[in-house]
Amino acid sequence: MIHMIRRLSLIPVLCLGLASPIEAGDDTLVVAMKVSFDSLCQTRSSSRQTLILCHHWADTLVYRDPDKKEIVPCLAVSYRVVDGNVLEFTLRPGVRFHNGEPLTAEAVRYSMEVFKTPGALSHKLFRAFGDVEVVDERTVRIPTSLHPRVAIELLANVFFILPPQYHREVGGEAFGKHPVGTGPYEFVQWEVPSRIRFKANPHYFGRPKGKPRIPYLEIRVIPEVMIRIESLLTGEVDVVRSGSITPEQIQFLENHPEIRVRRANILRNFFLIMDAKGRSGVDYFKNRFVRRAVNHAIDRQRIVEDILRGMAELNHGAATPLHFGYEPDIRTYAYDPDRARRLLEKAGFPNGFHVDFYAYRDESVAEAIVQDLLAVGIRADLHWMAGRWDRLFEKLRKGEIPLAFITHGSYSIFDASAILNHLFLEEGPLCQGTTPEIIELLQEADRCESGEGRRDLLSRAQKLIAFEAFWAPLYYGHSVAAVRKKLDYRPYYDEIDRYFLAEWTPGTQEGRRD
Numbered sequence: 150m151i152h153m154i155r156r157l158s159l160i161p162v163l164c165l166g167l168a169s170p171i172e173a174g175d176d177t178l179v180v181a182m183k184v185s186f187d188s189l190c191q192t193r194s195s196s197r198q199t200l201i202l203c204h205h206w207a208d209t210l211v212y213r214d215p216d217k218k219e220i221v222p223c224l225a226v227s228y229r230v231v232d233g234n235v236l237e238f239t240l241r242p243g244v245r246f247h248n249g250e251p252l253t254a255e256a257v258r259y260s261m262e263v264f265k266t267p268g269a270l271s272h273k274l275f276r277a278f279g280d281v282e283v284v285d286e287r288t289v290r291i292p293t294s295l296h297p298r299v300a301i302e303l304l305a306n307v308f309f310i311l312p313p314q315y316h317r318e319v320g321g322e323a324f325g326k327h328p329v330g331t332g333p334y335e336f337v338q339w340e341v342p343s344r345i346r347f348k349a350n351p352h353y354f355g356r357p358k359g360k361p362r363i364p365y366l367e368i369r370v371i372p373e374v375m376i377r378i379e380s381l382l383t384g385e386v387d388v389v390r391s392g393s394i395t396p397e398q399i400q401f402l403e404n405h406p407e408i409r410v411r412r413a414n415i416l417r418n419f420f421l422i423m424d425a426k427g428r429s430g431v432d433y434f435k436n437r438f439v440r441r442a443v444n445h446a447i448d449r450q451r452i453v454e455d456i457l458r459g460m461a462e463l464n465h466g467a468a469t470p471l472h473f474g475y476e477p478d479i480r481t482y483a484y485d486p487d488r489a490r491r492l493l494e495k496a497g498f499p500n501g502f503h504v505d506f507y508a509y510r511d512e513s514v515a516e517a518i519v520q521d522l523l524a525v526g527i528r529a530d531l532h533w534m535a536g537r538w539d540r541l542f543e544k545l546r547k548g549e550i551p552l553a554f555i556t557h558g559s560y561s562i563f564d565a566s567a568i569l570n571h572l573f574l575e576e577g578p579l580c581q582g583t584t585p586e587i588i589e590l591l592q593e594a595d596r597c598e599s600g601e602g603r604r605d606l607l608s609r610a611q612k613l614i615a616f617e618a619f620w621a622p623l624y625y626g627h628s629v630a631a632v633r634k635k636l637d638y639r640p641y642y643d644e645i646d647r648y649f650l651a652e653w654t655p656g657t658q659e660g661r662r663d
Contacts, residue, residue, distance in 0.1 A: 177365040178636070178651055181377045181386040183393040184510075184536040185342050185370050188325030191307055192269040195578075196538045197392075197558055200307065201646045205347060205366065206247075207309035207330030210238050210257070211301060212357050213561070215641045220305050221357050224252060224331065230297045231290070236304070240287040244354055246312040247335045254283040259313040261291065263321070270542075273578045274307065274560070274571075277595070295566075295595050296603065302562040306645070333361050333649040343370045362652035372536060374398075378631075381408065387636050390646055391628040392510065396458040402631050411639045413628040416471050417558045418464060418568060419511075421447070421518065421621035425582025428548030431504060434582075438496035440618035443552075444482035445489040446525045447518060453624050456513050461624040467569055467614045469625040471642075474565035474594075474607030479615040489525040501526020508554040509534035509541045514623075515554050546578055555579075556626070561643040565607045566594060573614060582619040 188194040191203055212223035222228065225238035244252040258281040264271040265278065277300070279292035293300040315329050328336050331354075334347035345368040349361040369386060371377045377393055380386040382405070394402070394410075402408045421443060423434035433439050453461050465481040468474065493501060506522075506529035508515035515531060522529045529552065534541045544550050557579070559567035570591055573583045587610050594606035614620075628640040638651035 175653075176363065177367055178363040178388070178648055179367045179369060179386040180388045180390055180646075180648060181369050181371045181380055181393060182390050183370070183372055183374070183377065184538060185372070186345070187539045188322075189328045189336070189339075189345070190321070190325040191309060192263055192266070192271045192321060193325045194539050195270050195542045197644065200560075202345070202368065203307075203309050203328075203330075204332070204645055204647070205334040205649060206328050206332045206336050207311070208332050208358075209305050209308050210240075210310070211305045213302075213305050213643055213645070214357055215643065215645070215647065218642075220301055223305075223357055224310055228301075234293050234295070234297060234300070236291045236293065236297065236300060237284075238289050238291070240289070241354065242287065244331055245352065246315070246331050247329045247350060248312060248315050250312040250314055252310065252331060253286050254281075254289045255286075256310055256313055257281055257289045257291075258283050259316070260309070260311045263311060263316065264308065269321070270578075271307070273576055274303075276576065296564075296597065299562060299564050299566055299595070302564065302567070303560065306561045306643075333358050334366050344368070345370075358647070358649055361649040363648075366648055378402070381631055381633065384633065387633050388638060388648075388651075389631040391630050391640050391644070394629055394631055395513070396456065396460050398631075399458070399460065399629065407634055409632050409634050411630050411632055413640045413642045413644075414462075414471065415558065415626055415628045415642060415644045416469055416561065416563065416568075417556050417626040417628075417644060418467075418469055419461070419514075419554075419556045419623045419626060421623070422545070422553050422555055422572075422579065422581050423620060424548070424551045425617075425619055426548070428581075429551040431551035433496075433498070433502055433504065434551065436496045437617060438492045439498065440621075441482060442489040442492035442496070442525065443522070443527070444618050444621045445485045445492065446527065447521050447621055447623065448484045449623050450484065452514055452517055456517055457624070460629060461626050464622045464625045465615070466622055467572070467611050467620070468565040468607075471563060471625075472559065472565040472568070473563055474604050474611075476565075476608035476611040479612050481615070482618065482621070486521075486525050493526055498526070501528060503528045503530065504552050505530050505532060505550070506552045506554070507532045507534060507541055507544070507550050509536055509538050510556070511554075518554060542578075545581075558644050561645055563643075565611070566591065569607065569610055569614075570595070573610070573619070582617070584613065584617065587613050587617075 184198050208224045210225040211220050214221045226241050228238045231237050261281045265275045277295045282290040333353050335350050337346040339345045347366040349364045381389050403410045425434050427435045519529045571577045572579045573587050590606050590610040594603050597603045630640045632638050
């Protein structure tokens, strides 16, 4: 009878701002984040935090096993490459969405349609996939112009399968406020803007993610850094996720008897992005000498050592050593303020210029960049977005920003094309400048079946990007999370937080002040 009711409940009730049905306690994992949410679905949000939560309420056809570091079947029980660049998937039988809808090939076809819809934030990311062919109820074929290795990683990380009937009935915006998937956790409630609650899916099929060890998951958005740390120390939260801890707090937390600091090297690249197309109405960065001046103006070493206190690695290129196709032998721009001033003079700006500068995270780094630019005559007016990546991304996408300090996590795809295509193909959502030669190399790399051939093409593209100085690479990051010692949890190298794998150390469950 209960199962029948679940199947009929196609439109769950939206519980925004109502009294909580769950009180945090021994059965609840509480995670503090600093970035607020506009949506819980990747089609309407490009934030890493939304991507992470998608992996909890939803599933993908294939999944990256974080220990084996390989792609394994998930909603699909098997997959293969047919006819060159066509991926065929056989679906797991008997899986149902949280509202009772069955997982079918049509759900896969419909989900791809949603992710490719013009206007969706996922549209350009999925433009390399063709229409899904439904072979039978449990078999689909997905054509792609991407190299199969990259396509599989992309599908594993960001292609979440949605329930067609419920999504059609409520629409994309409402779905993002109350998502329904097949994942290990079910969405329960969103108290806008600060609390999002999930409960373990009692019907979860289990492999390869495994069933949640802790019955309830609560996400708390806490913008103020000191309140996040205080909440961790008092036991009100169990995890302060990566990106929510300042470097100066790490040593204090490492010495605290109840806290562990957990680290992982990740793909995330940090850089200045410049409007080399002039779409923002600011033409300074159309000049290569100006872009090179910006590169020479930044004291990367000081930022990494003094501000980040070693919790990052210097980087001079468009990819990181963790990417396949990474090329270290490129043109680099040493810290040289005098040379930066000469380049500005050569570009026709002997007295520098004023420019709007946007940043949304790592405020101390953003302020250091402002000072470095000012020292060479570039007066950057900082517009602080305070964690609002979705808003900043939208302004970048529309061409409204001349200069910004941003990051990119390559969608957790360990291939240089995952970041290069995003920023240097003309249709890439963050493309602020490119050349026909760079575009040709990246497109050829997508078509190339040879590993060494792809590596060479990606290398040549990176050398051209560095020569043109289309951006100013700064460093690549570490994932650093603060965790209560009574919780067994760690961040992962692919920057996908897996709270469904967290568990209390036996015999250490404790009450939490709330």
